[in-house]
Amino acid sequence: MFRLRFLAAGALLAVAVGCSGGPQFVPVSGVVTVDGKPYAKGVVSFQPVGTADNPNPGRGSSAYTDENGRFVLKCDDKDGALVGKHVVRIMTRGNDVVGRLPDGSSPDDAPAGRVDPIPAEWNANSKVEFDVPKTGTDQANFDIVAK
Numbered sequence: 001m002f003r004l005r006f007l008a009a010g011a012l013l014a015v016a017v018g019c020s021g022g023p024q025f026v027p028v029s030g031v032v033t034v035d036g037k038p039y040a041k042g043v044v045s046f047q048p049v050g051t052a053d054n055p056n057p058g059r060g061s062s063a064y065t066d067e068n069g070r071f072v073l074k075c076d077d078k079d080g081a082l083v084g085k086h087v088v089r090i091m092t093r094g095n096d097v098v099g100r101l102p103d104g105s106s107p108d109d110a111p112a113g114r115v116d117p118i119p120a121e122w123n124a125n126s127k128v129e130f131d132v133p134k135t136g137t138d139q140a141n142f143d144i145v146a147k
Contacts (some may be wrong), residue, residue, distance in 0.1 A: 023058040025080040028132055029072040030140030031065075032090055034117050038069030039144070042118075043093045046073060046086040046130065058082050064093060073140075081132050088130050090142060091123040092116045117146040 028046065032039045042065035048057035061081040063071035073081045122128060122144055130140055 024083045024134070025061075025075065025078045026083055026132060026134065026136030027072075027079060027138070028061065028081040028136055028140050029063075029070065029138045030142065031069045032071065032141075033069050033143045035146050036143065038067070039065055039118075040067045040069060041065070041092050041094060042069070042071070043091050044071045044073070044142075045089040046081045046132070047089070048082045049085040049087060049129070057084060060086070080136060083132050083134050085129055085131050087126055088128040088142065089123050089126045090118055090128075090144065092118055118144055119146065 030044075032042045032044060043062065044065065045060055045062045047060035050057050059075050059082075061073040061075040063073050065071045072079070075081065122142075128142070132140075
């Protein structure tokens with residue numbers, strides 16, 4: 001009888017830990033536009049922001065945009081992003097993009113059409129934040145103004 005109670009208590013504990021433990025991923029999707037037009041070459045990254053209580057909030061999520069600028073975030077084998085505040089980075093996918101100089105201009109020797117239309121403040125230097133709600137969202141929309 002003791003063994004049966006012990007097994008039942010262990011099973012109950014396992015269920016309780018499995019349901020309440022660990023970070024919560026929720027569905028997150030949206031649209032990226034550049035100068036009001038859907039951006040099909042984007043890479044979108046959400047990185048959770050740490051707090052004093054939780055300095056290491058977990059892994060970030062990312063996605064590619066489709067031909068309509070739409071993206072759906074994933075983290076490894078999980079769909080979505082962690083609940084809470086994130087720094088958002090958006091950059092152009094591919095190896096054929098040269099980039100921009102710190103002042104936002106293009107390098108003089110950059111081949112025509114190879115300069116990233118997304119300004120640096122959206123990627124490496126991003127200060128853009130997005131708060132992922134507990135219910136998730138399909139309205140993580142970003143309109144980037146190219147310089």
